[in-house]
Amino acid sequence: MTALTLARPGDLDRLLPMVASRHDEAGRTGDEAATRAALLPLLEGCPHGAVYLVGPPRAPIGYVALSFGWSLAAGGLTAR
Numbered sequence: 474m475t476a477l478t479l480a481r482p483g484d485l486d487r488l489l490p491m492v493a494s495r496h497d498e499a500g501r502t503g504d505e506a507a508t509r510a511a512l513l514p515l516l517e518g519c520p521h522g523a524v525y526l527v528g529p530p531r532a533p534i535g536y537v538a539l540s541f542g543w544s545l546a547a548g549g550l551t552a553r
Contacts, residue, residue: 477537480524482516484533485509488524491536492545499546507548515543521550 480488489508496503515522515538522540526533544551 475527476529477525477527478530478533480516480526480536482513484524484526484530485512485516487526487533488512488516488536491533496546501546508545511543511545511548514549515540519543 489505489512492508492512493503493505496508512524515524520541521543522538525537525539527536528534538545542551543549
């Protein structure tokens with residue numbers, strides 16, 4: 474069974490390389506500051522979504538981002 478753990482602000486440094494890798498796979502050029510700014514509200518409990526770590530919390534193997542009008546690639550809120 475794979476563990477899912479709700480990510481918190483302290484997990485940001487674990488998430489950034491995984492998100493950057495995903496953006497690279499998709500052919501998107503990324504900006505770490507923009508990615509950090511897009512992730513942080515979700516990690517702080519923003520009602521627009523949540524991020525889960527996949528695998529052991531101290532050494533996750535991936536992440537799942539569920540959002541409602543929020544885009545990590547676009548830098549935040551997309552529906553205004």
